[in-house]
Amino acid sequence: MAKIVVIGAGFAGHTAALYLGNKLGKDHSVTVINKFDSFAYIPSWIWVGVGHMKPEKTTFKLKPVYDRMNIKFVLGSAAEVHPDQGDQFVVVNTDDGTTVRVEYDYLLVATGPKLNFDGTPGLGPEKGFTSSVCSLPHVIQTRDRYLEMVERMKKGERVKMVMGTGHPGATCQGAAFEYIVNVHKDLVKKGLRDKAELLWLSNERAVGDFGVRGISVQQRGKTLSSEDFISAVFKDHGIKWQVQTGVTRVDEKKIYWENYAGERGETGYDFAMLIPQFLGQPMKYVGKDGQDVSEKVVNKAGFVLVDGIYGLSYDVLERNPDAWPSQYQNPNYPNIFAAGIAFAPPGPISRPFTNPNRLAISAAPPRTGMVSGIIGRIVALNIVDLVKRGRMTHAERMSEMVAACIASMGDSLRDGNAAVMVIYPVVPDMKRFPNEEGRDMFVSHMEMGVSGAWMKRMLHETFIWKLRALPGWKIIPE
Numbered sequence: 001m002a003k004i005v006v007i008g009a010g011f012a013g014h015t016a017a018l019y020l021g022n023k024l025g026k027d028h029s030v031t032v033i034n035k036f037d038s039f040a041y042i043p044s045w046i047w048v049g050v051g052h053m054k055p056e057k058t059t060f061k062l063k064p065v066y067d068r069m070n071i072k073f074v075l076g077s078a079a080e081v082h083p084d085q086g087d088q089f090v091v092v093n094t095d096d097g098t099t100v101r102v103e104y105d106y107l108l109v110a111t112g113p114k115l116n117f118d119g120t121p122g123l124g125p126e127k128g129f130t131s132s133v134c135s136l137p138h139v140i141q142t143r144d145r146y147l148e149m150v151e152r153m154k155k156g157e158r159v160k161m162v163m164g165t166g167h168p169g170a171t172c173q174g175a176a177f178e179y180i181v182n183v184h185k186d187l188v189k190k191g192l193r194d195k196a197e198l199l200w201l202s203n204e205r206a207v208g209d210f211g212v213r214g215i216s217v218q219q220r221g222k223t224l225s226s227e228d229f230i231s232a233v234f235k236d237h238g239i240k241w242q243v244q245t246g247v248t249r250v251d252e253k254k255i256y257w258e259n260y261a262g263e264r265g266e267t268g269y270d271f272a273m274l275i276p277q278f279l280g281q282p283m284k285y286v287g288k289d290g291q292d293v294s295e296k297v298v299n300k301a302g303f304v305l306v307d308g309i310y311g312l313s314y315d316v317l318e319r320n321p322d323a324w325p326s327q328y329q330n331p332n333y334p335n336i337f338a339a340g341i342a343f344a345p346p347g348p349i350s351r352p353f354t355n356p357n358r359l360a361i362s363a364a365p366p367r368t369g370m371v372s373g374i375i376g377r378i379v380a381l382n383i384v385d386l387v388k389r390g391r392m393t394h395a396e397r398m399s400e401m402v403a404a405c406i407a408s409m410g411d412s413l414r415d416g417n418a419a420v421m422v423i424y425p426v427v428p429d430m431k432r433f434p435n436e437e438g439r440d441m442f443v444s445h446m447e448m449g450v451s452g453a454w455m456k457r458m459l460h461e462t463f464i465w466k467l468r469a470l471p472g473w474k475i476i477p478e
């Protein structure tokens, strides 16, 4: 009987667990270790953050799903992995204060990001002054702070709200974009939009870059870029923007930054929602004799090394789409895999930039929910292959993957809006698509309208259905 352990029940780990439970759960042992007892459908937190959705509508309990799918569940935080042959196990600190040891033959690390607020002094809701939409407690606090702003505006006060990235190397610009446009829409509905100055502050090279080097599509014989598209949205909504900017520090009243030109400046704010740097979740990797073997498993930022080619310069990587991993398997411990944000990408997708003060201001590559789910499925099916046939048959690089992003711009099904962006491949492939973009200009697509708001709502319902493993879950794609 094979023992498979998944650490993390987010988009990557939970998707993998469902496939593993479905295909191996009856005859083998599948265990999920997660810090929380619920799955969180993160994309809908944007609506929680403006008070349009109750937090509990975005979560469901994991245990009942796992019971049906022949998956064991350990509620706790994985602290150590002991990966040496013959004695492979994970040490988990459980919620009731005990420590348990979970043995594995195959391990999937799908722990998502550590939100590194400490990377920017003064950032974050816990030790700093800014808000965040990156965890459920954070987004609830953000909603409350936002509603306090609304009350101030109702009394006639004008406020300045800044949203974007809070670290020169942050990613996840898409979530911050959704938040700023939902704030705009909510203020319009409340009749308060003229009381707020909204500023998009980001480390992107250009608006609409989103850490994937932007996208361009063909529309009615013309090329439309995401920079044109998003800047038109910002102009229409009266949202100001400042890109090519890395936030370096925040205090109670001001956000301090540096830009591409090396200029240093500060921006006052009443409310700021800034995405922190993402690092890998800290775990100890301990060898047979107690030595630290982390270097064999994770890079300096804590992301799990897999079958990508690391250390290439951007110019070389840009011409080598095959440097991106395809099976997400650790080269030193072939029974360890990683999926979602936990795996180490070989480099950025957007062109990196270092300013004259040697500050790197570069959007890190996103691994969105869809990409994380697809990778979770690939890894799960390969583990099934290894258990049943002894060899892997599944592979998909981010340079071969299609991703759809539906960015909410107001949740109402009557007059809401969403920007629908389809991007193929996620990582440009200059060899297959020898245009400036390295992408298939006919599959890549960008559009906005109220139908997007319907789609976004449908995705909420459909994905929660899928992730609860309700009838037909397998035919709903990741």
Ligand SMILES: Cc1cc2nc3c(=O)[nH]c(=O)nc-3n(C[C@H](O)[C@H](O)[C@H](O)COP(=O)(O)OP(=O)(O)OC[C@H]3O[C@@H](n4cnc5c(N)ncnc54)[C@H](O)[C@@H]3O)c2cc1C
Binding pocket: 007, 008, 009, 010, 011, 012, 013, 033, 034, 035, 036, 042, 043, 044, 045, 046, 076, 077, 078, 079, 110, 111, 112, 113, 133, 134, 135, 172, 175, 281, 283, 339, 340, 341, 342, 367, 368, 369, 370, 371, 372, 405, 406
């Ligand atoms: C507000 C917001 C909106 C977004 N909207 C979209 C969208 O519309 N579309 C889209 O595709 N993507 C969206 N994203 C991005 C998407 O949420 C992430 O890409 C996705 O969650 C990454 O999945 P993951 O499984 O890698 O990590 P996560 O979802 O973060 O899951 C990791 C899990 O591991 C657990 N964990 C961590 N460490 C440990 C440990 N040591 N032991 C046990 N458990 C541990 C965590 O508690 C968590 O449950 C959005 C993100 C945000 C913040």
